[in-house]
Amino acid sequence: WQGDLAGLRSLALPAEEDVDAVFDQIADAAEQAGAERAARDREAERLEQVQLDRRQALQAHPTPGQQDLDAARGRRQTAWAPLKAQLLGGQRTDDPDAAAQAYEGLVDAADHTADARFSGAEHAGRLAALDSEIEKSELRLNQAEARLVKANDAHDQASAEFARLVSPLGFALSPAAFGAWRDSRISAL
Numbered sequence: 598w599q600g601d602l603a604g605l606r607s608l609a610l611p612a613e614e615d616v617d618a619v620f621d622q623i624a625d626a627a628e629q630a631g632a633e634r635a636a637r638d639r640e641a642e643r644l645e646q647v648q649l650d651r652r653q654a655l656q657a658h659p660t661p662g663q664q665d666l667d668a669a670r671g672r673r674q675t676a677w678a679p680l681k682a683q684l685l686g687g688q689r690t691d692d693p694d695a696a697a698q699a700y701e702g703l704v705d706a707a708d709h710t711a712d713a714r715f716s717g718a719e720h721a722g723r724l725a726a727l728d729s730e731i732e733k734s735e736l737r738l739n740q741a742e743a744r745l746v747k748a749n750d751a752h753d754q755a756s757a758e759f760a761r762l763v764s765p766l767g768f769a770l771s772p773a774a775f776g777a778w779r780d781s782r783i784s785a786l
Contacts, residue, residue, distance in 0.1 A: 609765045611763060619762060623756060625751075662714075666707075680696055759772050
């Protein structure tokens, strides 16, 4: 305050009940904003965790596609053809033991590919569940952000109401400084 004592006496102070009501609104809005900020932060962390789980699940379990399965079966059939021909009295293979071992290895490889594809179907179900959880988490995050915006708006409105209440004083005064200023005014008078 800059002025004389008469000027200080003549200031039109807002009514105590009006100031108290605005202070309550500001405090409630600040508390609500803090709670909504914490909820938003929790949802953001949860979303990050579920997204990480999904990325790790994708990396940990690559699923062979139908082309991989068809290629493994094709290699198996190619190795089987000379053995089948020999068994049916056709052209004989040069090394039946090596051909049989190669065929068995390719049968195992085709079986492994088929098993991995089946396991991949189960894994796809888990990925679908993670995708669903990501969508739900994104929704909760968006809702928390909307509630935070609303709480911040309520705080801004209450602060604007306080500024309106003290505007007749002729100078800017924050809600935090008002109590000390009022006490100093009373002491000065």
